Amino acid sequence: MAIPLTADRLLTALRNEGLRVVEHRDWRTHNRNHKGPFGPVHGVMIHHTVTEGTQQSVELCYNGHSSLPGPLCHGVIAKDGTVYLVGNGRTNHAGLGDDDVLRAVIDERELPSDNEANTDGNRHFYGFECVNLGDGKDPWPAAQLEAIEKAAAAICRAYGWGAASTIGHLEWQPGKVDPRGFSMDTMRARIKARLGRPAGSTTTPIPIEEDDVSAMEVLTYRNEAADKRSVEETGQRIPDFYGYVVQTHGLARTLAAQVGALTATVTTLAEGGGLDAAEIQAAAEAGARAALAELGDALTNEDQEA
Structure with a gap:
């Protein structure tokens, strides 16, 4: 006892x-x-x-x-x-x-x-x-x-x-x-x-x-707090690590969705015989380049706006 x-x-x-x-x-x-x-x-x-x-x-x-x-x-x-x-x-x-x-x-x-x-x-x-x-x-x-x-x-x-x-x-x-x-x-x-x-x-x-x-809830909270402090102290928003991670996370999810849709489309075309192998490869590469360019532009714009 x-x-x-x-x-x-x-x-x-x-x-x-x-x-x-x-x-x-x-x-x-x-x-x-x-x-x-x-x-x-x-x-x-x-x-x-x-x-x-x-x-x-x-x-x-x-x-x-x-x-x-x-x-x-x-x-x-x-x-x-x-x-x-x-x-x-x-x-x-x-x-x-x-x-x-x-x-x-x-x-x-x-x-x-x-x-x-x-x-x-x-x-x-x-x-x-x-x-x-x-x-x-x-x-x-x-x-x-x-x-x-x-x-x-x-x-x-x-x-x-x-x-x-x-x-x-x-x-x-x-x-x-x-x-x-x-x-x-x-x-x-x-x-x-x-x-x-x-x-x-x-x-x-x-x-x-x-x-x-969730980790993203914590990062978002920390980013909001950092934004508030930077505005109060300097009058402008200063980029910080947490904010960058949150932004990148959102853009990466968008990219993943785009790639998923692209894959489905290519699969459908291949099964239906609507395009030959070279055309399928070209479409996939073009779509991937466009998605990556969008991600890069968004991150660049984020740095400039900050």
């Missing part, structure tokens, strides 16, 4: 993993234990705060709000990677989730889909709220992602759990989307790699993958 870590053991585990930890107010005795037990514990759950700014996020997670009293987690992970401890014991972070998911976490096997809300997650999970708006656009700095990895690994190491004991809120409770902006599968891979080395070791992070935010 996995009993909760004492405040001292939790603090030591996090610091031994190489984390900068801040003890916020009376976190050691701040909990919701009067509403139910904390334990047996079986895993770690990751969330995003839907807020910005470290101090206000920490205070919100400590105090809670009118409809959900605090503490709202055990630790708040800031964008610079600092972990602020705000609760010790039962906290209001997980809510009701799927008992099938809990059993999978306990067995450390592949998670089933979360289609029920029938089990008290606040009793069984440590919770970390990570400062992020959760809109799919707010960035996840490398320092923050590393701190999430370390915090989860610290608790898993303390209990002898594997990386499969860490889940996202979206994997526990139907309708939840947090943490949004990175893949929990990739995060678990990072945690697994860390657990394979001594606590506090330096590791090479596995490149994080996005979840439901």
Whole structure:
């Protein structure tokens, strides 16, 4: 039976993993234990705060709000990677989730889909709220992602759990989307790699993958932000890498569609016997040259307009 870590053991585990930890107010005795037990514990759950700014996020997670009293987690992970401890014991972070998911976490096997809300997650999970708006656009700095990895690994190491004991809120409770902006599968891979080395070791992070935010959405968002800054600072739009990639991506897709249509036309002509081999080859080459010229002209014009 996995009993909760004492405040001292939790603090030591996090610091031994190489984390900068801040003890916020009376976190050691701040909990919701009067509403139910904390334990047996079986895993770690990751969330995003839907807020910005470290101090206000920490205070919100400590105090809670009118409809959900605090503490709202055990630790708040800031964008610079600092972990602020705000609760010790039962906290209001997980809510009701799927008992099938809990059993999978306990067995450390592949998670089933979360289609029920029938089990008290606040009793069984440590919770970390990570400062992020959760809109799919707010960035996840490398320092923050590393701190999430370390915090989860610290608790898993303390209990002898594997990386499969860490889940996202979206994997526990139907309708939840947090943490949004990175893949929990990739995060678990990072945690697994860390657990394979001594606590506090330096590791090479596995490149994080996005979840439901496509790469082009991220590039477009970054390009829009760069455009806004350049106009504000110089009065004109300055070309940037992300904008160039976005533009090239669109033009390449157009080119692919044109080549696809050309191929279909040539195939039809060949099957129908309307042209001989030389004429088919000439038509294909002319079409390809025209498409490439259009792509080149468009990119040139983009540079000039910028």
